[in-house]
């Protein structure tokens with residue numbers, strides 16, 4: 099049972115309640131706490147302050163309505179090189195699909211903790227379905243103010259058997275409806291690297307597996323002391339991110355200490371390059387650090403689809419990128435080793451990609 103607000107202000111086991119019993123930060127927020135539990139207080143250097151945020155610059159917004167258009171393809175490659183992040187509009191994924199998956203996310207997290215916790219690491223019958231809170235609580239010095247459901251796609255049959263019914267159909271629909279645009283983006287990015295055909299092997303490395311996460315950031319007491327998600331880059335090839343209208347995602351500008359906000363645009367999808375594509379492109383396309391603030395007045399949701407190599411793929415700089423004598427800066431690595439390395443430690447900015455450096 100959840101503690102009362104008066105119990106909550108005494109010393110009680112926050113970790114046991116939020117992590118082990120599966121109440122998550124939503125459970126903490128529902129208690130109406132007035133102060134942030136100590137376990138969520140981030141060190142000052144990780145707290146997000148206005149001093150490093152700039153508002154005179156923004157990630158590109160790219161209109162895909164005239165596909166295929168060389169100018170648009172160039173804009174995609176330039177954005178991937180200079181920002182690692184961009185937004186797309188007129189992308190072809192129907193608005194109703196986007197609305198349905200956002201609604202399903204709210205429905206899943208609106209359920210009682212006992213229901214959500216059936217999908218926790220300890221209770222889920224499969225590693226492919228995981229409900230949790232923060233990022234990797236056992237390895238973190240300070241927790242993050244976020245609950246998540248992470249769904250690794252294997253097949254429709256497996257999803258029908260294992261994914262939570264509160265959001266299963268909508269999550270699959272979003273994944274399927276975004277396939278065309280994912281392929282287009284990857285084709286454009288590959289052309290920019292002199293890869294003119296995506297054969298079977300490249301298809302596996304670029305988009306052989308997918309994971310969809312549903313993220314829930316409840317409103318937070320003392321939001322300035324914590325983070326929604328700490329500084330990290332994604333380990334994917336590309337991430338297709340749907341956010342609601344609240345805002346709070348910040349992206350680090352290349353070669354600087356400045357951060358820019360990613361403003362919510364109705365109907366837009368945020369795209370970012372992940373570590374796998376940075377490695378495949380030998381550093382040409384940038385997997386950029388990003389983070390999410392906690393919000394003191396409203397709940398926020400987001401739904402990233404991580405497009406990845408298959409776990410069994412070996413990834414390294416593509417031969418086409420090295421054909422003119424360019425030196426590889428990354429070694430060949432087994433993708434699942436890379437991902438395990440990422441998941442076993444707390445968020446630490448761009449450190450993960452060093453694991454693959456020569």
Ligand SMILES: COc1cc(/C=C/C(=O)SCCNC(=O)CCNC(=O)[C@H](O)C(C)(C)COP(=O)(O)OP(=O)(O)OC[C@H]2O[C@@H](n3cnc4c(N)ncnc43)[C@H](O)[C@@H]2OP(=O)(O)O)ccc1O
Nearest residue numbers: 225233248307309327332333334404406409434437438441
């Ligand atoms: C959650 O908050 C996040 C997430 C992110 C994610 C960003 C991405 O880019 S996700 C894309 C990742 N790529 C893939 O999923 C495709 C490839 N998949 C694999 O290689 C494997 O499925 C695997 C992920 C490595 C799992 O392999 P398995 O053999 O089953 O290994 P395990 O022992 O189960 O897991 C290893 C280790 O990782 C932890 N873990 C696994 N899955 C998740 C998950 N979805 N979320 C969090 N942690 C996970 C697991 O607990 C294990 O750690 P232990 O300490 O328990 O050993 C970005 C930002 C966020 O805030």
Ligand SMILES: O=C(O)CCC(=O)C(=O)O
Nearest residue numbers: 313327341347390400402
């Ligand atoms: O919630 C967001 O806007 C971004 C979340 C994120 O970076 C992630 O899940 O990898």
Ligand SMILES: [Fe+2]
Nearest residue numbers: 330331332388
């Ligand atoms: Fe991310």
